[in-house]
Amino acid sequence: xxxxxxxxxxxxxxxxxxxxxxxxxxxxxxxxxxxxxxxxxxxxxxxxxxxxxxxxxxxxxxxxxxxxxxxxxxxxxxxxxxxxxxxxxxxxxxxxxxxxxxxxxxxxxxxxxxxxxxxxxxxxxxxxxxxxxxxxxxxxxxxxxxxxxxxxxxxxxxxxxxxxxxxxxxxxxxxxxxxxxxxxxxxxxxxxxxxxxxxxxxxxxxxxxxxxxxxxxxxxxx
Numbered sequence: 001x002x003x004x005x006x007x008x009x010x011x012x013x014x015x016x017x018x019x020x021x022x023x024x025x026x027x028x029x030x031x032x033x034x035x036x037x038x039x040x041x042x043x044x045x046x047x048x049x050x051x052x053x054x055x056x057x058x059x060x061x062x063x064x065x066x067x068x069x070x071x072x073x074x075x076x077x078x079x080x081x082x083x084x085x086x087x088x089x090x091x092x093x094x095x096x097x098x099x100x101x102x103x104x105x106x107x108x109x110x111x112x113x114x115x116x117x118x119x120x121x122x123x124x125x126x127x128x129x130x131x132x133x134x135x136x137x138x139x140x141x142x143x144x145x146x147x148x149x150x151x152x153x154x155x156x157x158x159x160x161x162x163x164x165x166x167x168x169x170x171x172x173x174x175x176x177x178x179x180x181x182x183x184x185x186x187x188x189x190x191x192x193x194x195x196x197x198x199x200x201x202x203x204x205x206x207x208x209x210x211x212x213x214x215x216x217x218x219x220x221x222x
Contacts, residue, residue: 008035009125012053014046014060014071015039015087020110024059027114034118043071050075050082057121061088062099062107069098076103077176083124087117093138100139101208103174106130160201165219167194172211172220 011034015021021039028034037053040046043066050058058075062068072084085106086099096107106124108117109132120130131139160168170180177195181188199205202213214220 008033009057009121010035010037010053010055011121012037012046012049012055012058013039014041014043014049014058014064016041016061016063016065023114024117028118028121031118034121041065043067046071047074047078051078054079055082056125057083057085059085059087059117059121061090062086062095062104063088063090069095069102072099072102072104073176076174085120085124085130091134096135096138097206097208101206107135108132109134160198160219164194164198164201167191168198168210168214169220171195171207172214 011028013021013024013028013036015024018041021041025036025039028036037055038049040049043064046058046060046064060068060071062072064071068086068088072086075082075084083105084103085108086104087108087110088095089110090096091109099107106120106129108120108130112120112132123130166184167180170183175183177188177191180191184191195207195210198210199207202210204210204213211220
């Protein structure tokens, strides 16, 4: 009896440039193990299609019109089983951090060959987190800077209020400001103020950095 064929990896391609999307469609479409199920030219369309199609992988540019990082965050919330792989021309550290904080599973620069994209898609489905070497080095540098800041602050420790700690612990579970507000029965604006205060007190710039700091200092433990 012949063995059943493995199911193809279902991919949604989201990129502002139609010509680039077409190139990806041709390359990915030639792969036996990959099936392109849709394409989007802006963030809102990417979120809508991801929600409707529930693909295995969303291939998205962090610089998408109307906010690529926001689209990543919304897809992560609405379709949590979908893996999100960033493919972008942006080598900016801020874009890298925002994408990872939003829930991206990998970050690749468009300087790689289109053939390598197919391998990255397969890799992210297998549980790997492909990151272009140049961007990986920036992550390592940032983690090192976080560790040094944590060491400098270890003696004094952060002066977070009980409510700020409560908000931080919920944020660490991947909740959005709206979800934090609903859980604590406070307004979304109040949550935003608490998050801003946490970032200032911990001397960090993003929610991801705050969670990493809190984990390193056991602030997430009840």
